[in-house]
Amino acid sequence: MLRVVLTGSIATGKSTVLARFAERGFPTYSADEAVHELYAGPAAALVETLFPGTVRDGMVDRKALSAAIAAEPDRIAELEEVIHPLVREKALDFMDSAEARGNGLAVVEIPLFFETGAKYSIDKVVAIHCDPEIQRRRVLTRPGMSGEKLDFILSRQLTQDEKRTRADYAIDTSGTMDDTIARTDAVIEALLDEARA
Numbered sequence: 001m002l003r004v005v006l007t008g009s010i011a012t013g014k015s016t017v018l019a020r021f022a023e024r025g026f027p028t029y030s031a032d033e034a035v036h037e038l039y040a041g042p043a044a045a046l047v048e049t050l051f052p053g054t055v056r057d058g059m060v061d062r063k064a065l066s067a068a069i070a071a072e073p074d075r076i077a078e079l080e081e082v083i084h085p086l087v088r089e090k091a092l093d094f095m096d097s098a099e100a101r102g103n104g105l106a107v108v109e110i111p112l113f114f115e116t117g118a119k120y121s122i123d124k125v126v127a128i129h130c131d132p133e134i135q136r137r138r139v140l141t142r143p144g145m146s147g148e149k150l151d152f153i154l155s156r157q158l159t160q161d162e163k164r165t166r167a168d169y170a171i172d173t174s175g176t177m178d179d180t181i182a183r184t185d186a187v188i189e190a191l192l193d194e195a196r197a
Helices: 014-023 031-039 044-050 062-071 073-100 132-140 147-155 160-166 177-196
Strands: 002-008 028-030 105-109 124-129 169-172
Touching: 002 014, 002 160, 002 177, 014 028, 014 105, 014 124, 014 177, 028 031, 028 073, 031 073, 031 105, 044 073, 062 073, 073 105, 105 177, 124 160, 124 177, 132 147, 169 177
Parallel strands: 002 105, 002 124, 028 105, 124 169
Antiparallel strands: none
16 A cells, blocks of 8 residues: 655644545545544643643643643643654554555644654655745634744744655645646546556
C-alpha cells in the first residue's frame, strides 16, 4: 500500500485536498481529528498536568488551553512533546488498518509533518500551498484569529517554499475550487501510477 502524507501551512487548503482524496474513495485521516479525539478523553489528564484548569468534565477545553498557551507561548513545545507521539500512533494505526483492508493507497493529513521530525512509515509527501496573501486572507476570516496570532503560528512552521521543496508532490490551491480539484486529481493519478508500479 502507498502511504501518503498531506502537509502544509495553516489555511493553505489541506482540508479541501484531503476531502477530494476521500471523494475519490481513498481512506483518509486527519491529525486534527486525532487531536480532537485525544482531547476528548485519552490525553486530558496529561494536558491538565501540564496546564492546570484546562480540562472540564474530562475533556480538554480548547479555549482554556489556547489562553494558557497564549499566556506562556514558550510552553507550547511541552504540549507538543505529549500530543505528537499520540497523534503519530493513531496515524500509524490508521495506515495499518487501511493496508489490512486491502487498500492500495491511504492518506493522512499532518500539518506539522516536517516540523515535528516524527518517524512515520510514509512513502510519499504532498505539500499543499497557496499565495501568501490568499493564505492571510483565509486565516483572518477565522473566529478568534488575528494577524499577531497568525504571525506566531507561521514563525513556528517551515515556509511554504521549504515544504514544497521537501515534498514529492505539491498542489497549489491559490486558484478556483475547480483548479484545486483538477490539480489534486492530477496528483492522485500520479500516485496511483506509483502504487501500481
